Amino acid sequence: MTLLLLAGTREAQQIARALADQGRDVVASLAGVTRAPVNLGVETRRGGFGGETGFLNEVARLGITAVLDATHPFAHRISNRTARICAEIGLPYCQLLRPEWDAEDGDTWTEVAREEDVAPLVADGQTVFLATGRQTLDRFANLPHARIICRQIDPPSGPFPFPNGAFLIGRPPFPVEEEVELFQSLGVDWLVVKNAGGHASKSKLIAARQLGISVAMIARPPQPDGTKVTTVEEALIWVNTL
Numbered sequence: 001m002t003l004l005l006l007a008g009t010r011e012a013q014q015i016a017r018a019l020a021d022q023g024r025d026v027v028a029s030l031a032g033v034t035r036a037p038v039n040l041g042v043e044t045r046r047g048g049f050g051g052e053t054g055f056l057n058e059v060a061r062l063g064i065t066a067v068l069d070a071t072h073p074f075a076h077r078i079s080n081r082t083a084r085i086c087a088e089i090g091l092p093y094c095q096l097l098r099p100e101w102d103a104e105d106g107d108t109w110t111e112v113a114r115e116e117d118v119a120p121l122v123a124d125g126q127t128v129f130l131a132t133g134r135q136t137l138d139r140f141a142n143l144p145h146a147r148i149i150c151r152q153i154d155p156p157s158g159p160f161p162f163p164n165g166a167f168l169i170g171r172p173p174f175p176v177e178e179e180v181e182l183f184q185s186l187g188v189d190w191l192v193v194k195n196a197g198g199h200a201s202k203s204k205l206i207a208a209r210q211l212g213i214s215v216a217m218i219a220r221p222p223q224p225d226g227t228k229v230t231t232v233e234e235a236l237i238w239v240n241t242l
Contacts, residue, residue, distance in 0.1 A: 066091065118190070127149065
């Protein structure tokens with residue numbers, strides 16, 4: 001068996017290392033968004049597949065016999081396409097999908113369907129901290145009335161696209177104490193987050209709760225049909241029962 005692991009998450013890193021320790025034949029695939037990704041310990045390809053035909057060609061070239069999708073919950077286009085293609089050609093497919101976050105006592109969340117819906121929530125002159133990455137930054141162009149801070153892993157390749165904002169470089173994990181200190185120093189009024197779920201990236205939400213910061217929570221897009229697991233352990237069991 002040769003497994004294609006669609007990676008890009010902390011869970012994917014754990015899966016890759018566990019399967020490498022088992023001596024499994026694994027090819028990991030990264031979208032190439034992060035310039036210096038963590039070494040997964042298995043053969044790794046970077047960059048997109050070039051559409052449906054490119055994906056099929058790569059599956060054939062690599063001799064892939066099963067696909068484990070451990071991408072980000074908001075990488076829905078690649079997940080939906082991959083699940084559909086695997087179903088059509090009879091290739092075993094499983095998606096590792098973390099449970100969503102739920103608001104807890106003390107949280108002040110407003111759920112929004114898309115990034116553009118954040119602007120009406122923000123008052124003039126408030127500071128908005130974007131924990132949504134640079135790929136969707138253009139969707140916040142309707143926030144000229146606020147100060148915008150966008151955190152990303154890699155140094156920017158150009159200036160901030162809006163005159164009212166700035167990049168902040170940081171690589172996770174971010175301890176709660178550091179998030180609290182950061183949000184206080186920046187005077188954050190709104191935290192914008194995608195509902196990615198997971199424990200490691202929840203620290204910003206805990207910090208927002210402690211400081212009474214409002215959170216705009218972007219709802220997840222529709223996910224594909226098919227086999228799903230929620231933990232690394234369940235994903236490894238799926239692989240080992242193929």
